[in-house]
Amino acid sequence: MEKIIGKFQTKYLQILDEFGKCDEKNVPKFKKSAIKKLYEYMILTRAFDDKALKLQRQGRIGTFASTRGQEACQIGSALAIKKDDLIFPAFRENGVYLMRGMPMYKLFSYWAGDERGMIIPENVNLFPISITVGAHLPHAVGAAMSFKIQKKKAATMVFFGDGATSEGDFHESMNFAGVYKAPVVFICQNNQWAISVPVKEQTSSATIAQKAIAYGFEGIRVDGNDVFAVYRAVSDALKKARSGKGPTLIECFTYRISDHTTSDEAKKYRDESEVEVWKKKDPIDRLKKYMLKKGLFSDKYEKNVLTRAEKIVSEAVEKSEALKDIKAGEIFEYMYEKKTPDLIEQQKELNGGLK
Amino acid sequence: MAKLNLVEAINLALKQEMKKDGKIVLIGEDIGEDGGVFRVTEGLAKLYGNERVMDSPLAESGILGTSIGMAATGLKPISEVQFEGFLMPAFDQLISHASRIRNRSRGRFTAPMVLRCPIGGGIKALEHHSDSPEAYLIHTPGLKVVIPSNPYNAKGLMISAIRDPDPVIFFEPKKIYRAIKMEVPEKEYTVPIGKAHVVKKGDDVTIITYGAWVKTVREAVEKMSDVSVEIVDLRTLSPLDTTTIINSVKKTGKCVIVNEAQRTGGFAAEIIARINEKAFFNLEAPVERVTGYDIVVPLRKFENLYLPTHQKIINAVDKVMKNSGK
Numbered sequence: 077m078e079k080i081i082g083k084f085q086t087k088y089l090q091i092l093d094e095f096g097k098c099d100e101k102n103v104p105k106f107k108k109s110a111i112k113k114l115y116e117y118m119i120l121t122r123a124f125d126d127k128a129l130k131l132q133r134q135g136r137i138g139t140f141a142s143t144r145g146q147e148a149c150q151i152g153s154a155l156a157i158k159k160d161d162l163i164f165p166a167f168r169e170n171g172v173y174l175m176r177g178m179p180m181y182k183l184f185s186y187w188a189g190d191e192r193g194m195i196i197p198e199n200v201n202l203f204p205i206s207i208t209v210g211a212h213l214p215h216a217v218g219a220a221m222s223f224k225i226q227k228k229k230a231a232t233m234v235f236f237g238d239g240a241t242s243e244g245d246f247h248e249s250m251n252f253a254g255v256y257k258a259p260v261v262f263i264c265q266n267n268q269w270a271i272s273v274p275v276k277e278q279t280s281s282a283t284i285a286q287k288a289i290a291y292g293f294e295g296i297r298v299d300g301n302d303v304f305a306v307y308r309a310v311s312d313a314l315k316k317a318r319s320g321k322g323p324t325l326i327e328c329f330t331y332r333i334s335d336h337t338t339s340d341e342a343k344k345y346r347d348e349s350e351v352e353v354w355k356k357k358d359p360i361d362r363l364k365k366y367m368l369k370k371g372l373f374s375d376k377y378e379k380n381v382l383t384r385a386e387k388i389v390s391e392a393v394e395k396s397e398a399l400k401d402i403k404a405g406e407i408f409e410y411m412y413e414k415k416t417p418d419l420i421e422q423q424k425e426l427n428g429g430l431k
Numbered sequence: 432m433a434k435l436n437l438v439e440a441i442n443l444a445l446k447q448e449m450k451k452d453g454k455i456v457l458i459g460e461d462i463g464e465d466g467g468v469f470r471v472t473e474g475l476a477k478l479y480g481n482e483r484v485m486d487s488p489l490a491e492s493g494i495l496g497t498s499i500g501m502a503a504t505g506l507k508p509i510s511e512v513q514f515e516g517f518l519m520p521a522f523d524q525l526i527s528h529a530s531r532i533r534n535r536s537r538g539r540f541t542a543p544m545v546l547r548c549p550i551g552g553g554i555k556a557l558e559h560h561s562d563s564p565e566a567y568l569i570h571t572p573g574l575k576v577v578i579p580s581n582p583y584n585a586k587g588l589m590i591s592a593i594r595d596p597d598p599v600i601f602f603e604p605k606k607i608y609r610a611i612k613m614e615v616p617e618k619e620y621t622v623p624i625g626k627a628h629v630v631k632k633g634d635d636v637t638i639i640t641y642g643a644w645v646k647t648v649r650e651a652v653e654k655m656s657d658v659s660v661e662i663v664d665l666r667t668l669s670p671l672d673t674t675t676i677i678n679s680v681k682k683t684g685k686c687v688i689v690n691e692a693q694r695t696g697g698f699a700a701e702i703i704a705r706i707n708e709k710a711f712f713n714l715e716a717p718v719e720r721v722t723g724y725d726i727v728v729p730l731r732k733f734e735n736l737y738l739p740t741h742q743k744i745i746n747a748v749d750k751v752m753k754n755s756g757k
Binding site for chain 1: 456482483485487488490492493495496497498499500501502503504505506508520523524527528532533534535536537538539540541572573575596597625670671673674
């Protein structure tokens with residue numbers, strides 16, 4: 077005997093399309109100020125990004141991973157999160173850091189190669205940048221399990237890309253999250269490129285979202301360039317997590333407009349006409365179109381937002397570059413709570429060598 | 432005071448600390464109902480419930496990775512990996528994350544967690560069940576590595592490991608899990624991390640060893656009537672108690688190191704380097720090491736060829752004595 081013992085469907089959510097056309101009944105109940113906040117933080121993220129790319133070309137910061145094109149995924153998600161929730165970013169979540177309250181100058185410092193850039197203020201619930209692909213997913217699941225065990229009404233949220241879904245840690249994390257019904261929201265920014273490998277070579281699944289079904293929980297694909305859809309899906313998933321109903325996988329279908337990082341050149345492996353298609357789906361432009369229709373936008377407003385963003389960015393660069401160097405011995409400070417005899421000896425050795 | 436073996440001593444430490452500290456949770460494969468493959472967590476699920484003693488899915492990276500998340504958010508996870516050979520899939524979590532989260536976040540987030548893992552050969556097991564991977568972990572800054580040599584040390588070191596603010600790898604030598612029974616105080620006590628122990632004083636030669644091999648070395652020394660041997664049990668491999676090693680070698684002028692891991696790049700080499708740096712002019716003979724060979728640990732039939740033996744230890748002591756001209 078052979079019969080069908082399971083069938084599944086994959087949900088897709090889009091509220092605001094690339095022409096600014098809006099599915100009004102699904103728009104989250106935003107105040108005008110919240111819509112402006114979304115726009116302003118997306119602009120700020122892009123201003124930060126543009127500046128970082130310039131600084132890298134001038135040798136003032138090191139390798140940098142650009143956020144361009146993914147602003148809606150990051151700002152929409154970050155608006156949905158509450159104070160006690162804990163975010164686990166990968167390495168391209170500059171927008172999330174900014175929205176969450178990380179001082180911008182710290183991000184410039186970090187990308188300039190100064191660990192002090194990852195000193196996250198005590199009142200900001202964020203994990204430091206994780207460079208290894210996918211290995212931070214189990215941390216978010218563990219923290220979610222911990223919240224559940226400690227009966228905290230909070231959730232965790234973890235960001236990763238399409239490439240990370242090929243890692244074993246993605247599987248183990250999704251499986252643990254399902255088994256323990258952990259209050260975690262997985263946010264896959266499917267920007268369709270893992271350095272030079274396109275997503276169709278990364279997986280033969282039609283969507284990333286459908287992978288959740290195998291782990292016993294819900295997955296949804298959203299238009300990742302639609303900040304309303306991202307916000308909606310993420311806030312629903314967070315509410316579900318906080319009320320004990322377990323994890324969700326959200327695939328934000330988007331596009332990496334820039335190179336992978338400043339260390340590669342996408343032209344080599346990617347057809348530029350594809351980039352042009354996606355530039356037309358820009359997340360900021362489409363929100364602008366919507367705001368224009370709703371009377372929330374004017375030339376004056378736009379100019380003010382851009383000017384303010386540039387000012388914040390240039391002040392942050394200044395502050396970051398004004399930081400005094402650490403004392404040489406401080407490189408030994410954070411390996412253990414208390415320095416070991418070996419480290420004390422090696423610190424003396426370094427100081428001696430510097431004389 | 433009851434006479435306990437190593438398994439029972441660790442179980443007692445876990446039981447008592449879990450009673451005291453509600454933030455301690457256990458996670459690992461088969462550690463709940465089954466009590467772990469070596470029964471170290473026997474009875475704990477019944478006492479503290481399935482939320483604190485978690486039978487996890489079969490995934491070592493997942494166990495260690497979720498432990499990091501738990502440790503960073505207020506819990507004290509004690510994880511178990513069933514055999515050291517199964518630790519390899521979790522290396523990324525240990526080496527790239529558990530050891531680094533304090534540094535990466537400049538102290539905002541830390542990973543106060545314990546990983547319990549059986550280690551070593553001598554129990555006639557399958558492939559991947561008789562390895563000694565301690566050197567990989569000692570090489571990694573940010574981790575602490577301890578290994579008890581008897582039930583008393585096991586309980587005291589476990590309590591120290593649980594209370595430590597940094598990630599501690601707690602290796603449990605399988606060969607002596609049930610081979611030594613000794614008086615273990617019911618009351619709580621700690622054996623400090625980072626302190627070696629001189630288990631026998633002597634004047635002619637220092638033998639440095641740890642874990643299961645402290646017992647074997649003591650037995651071998653009993654067979655050597657004409658040499659006065661000092662035995663140093665390291666107890667903690669990282670951070671290493673160099674002072675105790677150097678003081679002993681300066682006194683005896685001769686040294687043999689006994690451990691079962693493969694030789695090349697092994698921990699004995701590091702100890703020899705330190706002796707070279709700090710006690711070279713006190714040496715009366717080159718330092719000898721009795722270790723495993725640079726081969727895969729043989730399966731049960733020929734495992735004994737690989738492991739240190741009384742005779743190999745006696746031969747090494749004879750050699751340093753002869754080389755010193757005494």
